[in-house]
Amino acid sequence: YQRRVHGGNRFDVLVLSDLVFNHVSHHALLTSCLKTLSDSGTAYVSFTHHRPHKKEADMMFFKTAQSEFGFVVSHLESKLMKPMFENDPGDVVDRATVHLYLLTRS
Numbered sequence: 115y116q117r118r119v120h121g122g123n124r125f126d127v128l129v130l131s132d133l134v135f136n137h138v139s140h141h142a143l144l145t146s147c148l149k150t151l152s153d154s155g156t157a158y159v160s161f162t163h164h165r166p167h168k169k170e171a172d173m174m175f176f177k178t179a180q181s182e183f184g185f186v187v188s189h190l191e192s193k194l195m196k197p198m199f200e201n202d203p204g205d206v207v208d209r210a211t212v213h214l215y216l217l218t219r220s
Contacts, residue, residue, distance in 0.1 A: 166204035
């Protein structure tokens with residue numbers, strides 16, 4: 115759902131799916147969220163740790179969202195599924211758990 119806000123287009127809901135593994139793009143993604151999310155909007159962020167050895171870098175997305183962009187970060191759910199690629203390296207539970215977070219403006 116989209117509405118015009120202050121002469122521009124802003125969205126009430128954003129969905130970011132499987133993007134946080136792209137660590138070099140965290141700032142660009144968060145900048146896009148900030149520019150396109152309405153003041154009362156929410157962004158749903160879902161992901162899994164495809165590379166478990168980089169979990170900390172994945173989670174920096176949320177720390178950056180909060181500390182540098184002023185978003186309120188809420189963990190909504192984590193659910194164990196099947197891993198996308200059975201034979202990939204790393205802990206299978208880490209690779210198969212899908213996480214859902216919510217970003218809102220403070």
